[in-house]
Amino acid sequence: MSLIVLGLSHHGAPIGLLEAAALDPSSRGRLESTIVGSEHVVEAVVVSTCNRTEVYAEGLTFHGALTDVSEALAAATGVPLPDLQPHLYVHYEDRGIAHAFSVAAGLDSMAVGEAQILGQLREALTRAQRRGHVGPALNTLLQQALRVGKRVHSETGIDDVSRSLVGVGLGVADDVIGPIAGARVLVIGAGGMGALAATTASQAGAASVTVVNRGLARAERLAARVDGSARAWDERTAALVDADIVISSTGATGVVVTSDDVAAALAARDGRPQLYVDLALPHDVDLSVADLEGATRIGLAELGDALSHAGDVPQVREARDIVTGEVAAFLTERSGEAVAPTVAALRSRAQSVVDDEMARLERRTPDLGDAHRAEVQRTVHRIVEKLLHAPTVRVKEMAQAGQGGSYAKALSELFDLDPREVSVVSTPPVIPVTDDEEVGR
Structure with a gap:
């Protein structure tokens, strides 16, 4: 699974092309439906404003998702793909996250620092939630982007700099x-x-x-x-x-x-x-x-x-610093979440072994007193905790360094963890949003 952002904006596309590619609300919803119905994409959110049209997608494979999104965007806008491609930008994973946060903060807008984009992003996310086009990955990303955008406007003077x-x-x-x-x-x-x-x-x-x-x-x-x-x-x-x-x-x-x-x-x-x-x-x-x-x-x-001269003024630099810090924090948290299912599955396996052995002890020593049995159980748990402490800490440290995936895979193989058990832990339930719920709640 990977994040892909594909689109065109005032930075690299002429106004005429932006006009041709602009989508009304109903067209955005239809485009999302087409994308999530494709072979390589499971989530999609379309954002179309006066100076950008872009798709946030969670793909199963990078190249397959890129093809699916590109072809769907061309079909939805009526602009032939060869005419779109020279002006399209693609952001993948970390760069996609940084782009989303920068957009929400108004740092990627024609009028640098403008706050309207927050409402437009919120509207796009709400629509995608209600139609079932967004799941845990994009929901988490865009909710966080909205929070970062609000923080930039509340903690910096960018509102004084930006001219609508x-x-x-x-x-x-x-x-x-x-x-x-x-x-x-x-x-x-x-x-x-x-x-x-x-x-x-x-x-x-x-x-x-x-x-x-x-x-x-x-x-x-x-x-x-x-x-x-x-x-x-x-x-x-x-x-x-x-x-x-x-x-x-x-x-x-x-x-x-x-x-x-x-x-x-x-x-x-x-x-x-x-x-x-x-x-x-x-x-x-x-x-x-x-x-x-x-x-x-x-x-x-x-x-x-x-x-175009809105430039690198102190308030804008301050906003960029906030965005940079928020991106780093998000990546660190996400890397920890990526290995969390393996850690949880490992501890679940250990608990299962402890439970089995305690049950066996119960059968073999029916006359063992409750106090002694409790002490044996505490001792076994302490041993297990000490054995699991080092690999648990190490996998989290390696996740923060961007190497958690390979280490988590090694743990799964060494301890013969059931991939189905890990996948169940990795996929949180999607909570549907009703028409009267707000995206920020």
Whole structure:
């Protein structure tokens, strides 16, 4: 069994490819089903955000799992595998663990240190748990990654360093329409990014914040939180006219703001400029909007360039140090767990031998007093404990040094341990998660 992480992100894939490979929630679930139904994979979790699509998989064999996951990802995204492969990254075992922790801490994000990834990871894990796509290996890994991410945000100043995609996009407003304070903002989409956009704009002193969403009730709830207003989805084109800044992040599969929509809005605004901040993947705002006089369009590609200088500041170094320490601790604990079944089976075998011999003593010496019998039993147990002490300590030490597997195998062979007994101890039960349970509990 081995951990494999395969995916593509803003680090090595063009935005166009990331858009093509983006998956909606239902597609992520179907991809997981395909992967866990393959020959070489037993667990899978798919994470798809505005700057990454990646699969965490627990495989029976490395090469077989890699083939299964690659082919399933290509089929799910509709991107031919030869077009995907040059941009895919693969992390295996220790590197996969380090990657998961770095992602959860926001260190691998386009906006370094952003905290939204925690919610996205939690959502992915919850979905996989409810559908039975995740077992003890990935559940343990991703639960730990979420804990590490929370620790980084609570113990470092990375939140002060990170600039969200929304913040960077609004930072362009000064050059396009003047100060945000007093500007009218239209937010299209009331999901996580939309909520962040509405809140950020409100806190920056926007004159008004209007929210448009496919579900009006959700738009109204978000608007109420920022003292704004909500409009129905089919009113979004009309709402463009009043907006100085339009921020869109809907998760739709097609364009929701066309070039014609923007041209009509500009004509009705008598030359007043507009800024369109497109945070969606695939993009919400027609790319040709950038060619219209009076309109400025900023997408993820431009935002990525603006954030590329986020750099190696002290708070980021501190966060990386925490992640490095957590990875080391996780690996040490996991190596100990890997040999624990062998140790448990060895002690179980020893206890069985003691029980058999004490039963034989009972038959041969029926007149032996209880006190003497108890003393004999204590003596036998002390002998067994002393004999097992050295191999038990040694196997744990070698596990921490990365050599526990071979030593555990030697113990199994020397003491003729039943492989079935060891495997039973090695496989903890999977506890199903119901719809009303939270992943963090």
